[in-house]
Amino acid sequence: MAQMLASVSALLISVAFLVLGHGLQSTLLPLVAEQANFSNLAIGAISSAYYIGMVLGCLGSPHVIMRAGHIRAFAALVSLMSAAAILHPIMTDPISWFVIRAISGFCLAGFYMIVESWLNESATNETRGAVMSIYVVVLFAFLMVGQVSISAMDINSFIPFAVASVTVSLAVIPVALTTANQPAPITLVRFRPIKLYQNSPAALVGALLIGVANGALWSLTPLYGSAIGLSTNESAFYAAAVIAGGVLSQWPVGRLSDRIDRRLVMMMLASSTAVVSLVIAILAPQDFGPAVAFALLVGICSQPGYAIAVSHAFDYADPEDFVETSSGLLLAFGIGSVVGPFIASVLMGPAGPSGLYYLVTVVNVLLVAFLVTRVFARAAISQEDKMDFEYAATAQVGTVISPEPLDVDAPNVIPPEEFPAYEDEIYNPEVAVVTEEVVQSDGSGSEAAEEQPAAPDGKSGD
Incomplete structure (x- = not known):
């Protein structure tokens, strides 16, 4: 290692x-x-x-x-x-x-x-x-x-x-x-929402709604902290506390979801997020200590939701669909994150800074209601058919991490021989070496080709 x-x-x-x-x-x-x-x-x-x-x-x-x-x-x-x-x-x-x-x-x-x-x-x-x-x-x-x-x-x-x-x-x-x-x-x-919804309605709708709430939280917590009277320094720590809460809870909550229906875990997270957010919206704690404590708590409750949604989708997806599933859910989360900050900023006009947390409350209540309908609509997957929670493959970072190695033969995976940047190179996945055809003249007009290893920044592996 x-x-x-x-x-x-x-x-x-x-x-x-x-x-x-x-x-x-x-x-x-x-x-x-x-x-x-x-x-x-x-x-x-x-x-x-x-x-x-x-x-x-x-x-x-x-x-x-x-x-x-x-x-x-x-x-x-x-x-x-x-x-x-x-x-x-x-x-x-x-x-x-x-x-x-x-x-x-x-x-x-x-x-x-x-x-x-x-x-x-x-x-x-x-x-x-x-x-x-x-x-x-x-x-x-x-x-x-x-x-x-x-x-x-x-x-x-x-x-x-x-x-x-x-x-x-x-x-x-x-x-x-x-x-x-x-x-x-x-x-x-590739974003095929119909296929994603057919595979796992709870995961797709969950990723979208969690994007609305978490996108608003990630973007506007510094503004919220300043609006309730925190200093610039305190607002920075307030915003960081939301992320810190998610880091602390992601792995334990993920492991819990390995043992029980992940939809129930998502309901638990959404319910607790709604309750904590409503308390923050009503109390609007202005002292630095209580404000950061509430920010940490809302991060603990809200941030693991996306990872559980992705894990739930993986439980129902075929291995060859893992990359498309994770990328599609990430795009759904991103679309929700586009909408969330804008709606929250509109609410923060008439409702004041608490409008941010009113939005988070409402969105998570809607998520709980939808998940309840899904629990009654489809039985939970058997324990032996569930994938183990994978922290890295379900994190809401910028793009896609597959829980399995990429298959260069898959239709949505591009090997380097199809890159214009590598158009003169040959990719050999068996030996993980890229070679380049070099055309040389022997002085008599005939040409000979030889294979040479590519430079370090052009060498690739499967």
Whole structure:
């Protein structure tokens, strides 16, 4: 395992740098927008723009990778995201920020896709779960570090934007200098909601509604904290507490769902989220300690729901449909996340800051009601037919992590011989070596071809 982690250390360092800058921006932007007198509606629309970019990135990133190859696509997307970060203080108006956040979302989705396909291929069947789980832990840990790092900066200055841009830029260096083989297969995202619904109505509707609630929470908790009277520093810790709660509860709740009907677990999570959110909406605790405690509690209740929905869908899906299932549910979650911040921002006008938690309450009540109908409509799957909960494969990160190795013969998996960026290369999945045909002249007009190993950044494996 130590040797395996060493081989992917460059990728994990890149993840740490990029999500550090991303986490800083996610807390910084709502607070700066409020101070710039953006309306709540504008802030909600800007938050939704990020998820619009994420959805478009899930659909479009494979084509960027096919055109340029993994490493060049990685460098281009990270560089564009760094440039977008530094544009915020230069173009301080809602329309510009809407466009910038959509670009950032697109770039981050591509970043996740490249990193996760790379990690998936670098790991063996025995180490894949551990490697991908470490990746998810690194991702969420540095996301929270980025969120709270704002407490050491003056948000009225250029400095936090510059720090966000620099940390994102640094993510290029470990990958650009790595000698590790870049991956070959990537997946084409297909969203067939009818098939997903037929496979598991609870999973699809659950992912959509959880996206509405969690997208609003992730985007607008810094604004909520500021609106109830918390300082900038306290608002940053308040937002991070929601993510921390999810990190703490994800694995235990997942293991619980291995033992009982996952729909019941989703009902339990949605019910508790609705209750806690309603209490927050009514009490609106303004002291830092109680506010953070409630934020941690709502994170514990709300954040594992998506992972349980994906696990429930895997229970009913055929192995060859795992990638399509997870990508489809991720897109459903993304669509919900587009809607959530916008609706919450509308409610935060007449209802005040508590409008955020009223939305979360209503959405989770609707989810409970739907799940009740599903429990009576279809019997629970037998225990022996259930898949074990897989933390990495069900995490709501930017793209798709398959619980199984990608099959290069699957219709939605693209091997490198179909990449324009690798058009002169031959992929041999049996020996995991890419060779290049080199045409040479023997001086008499005849030509000879020989096979040479590709350069390190062009070598691929199954």
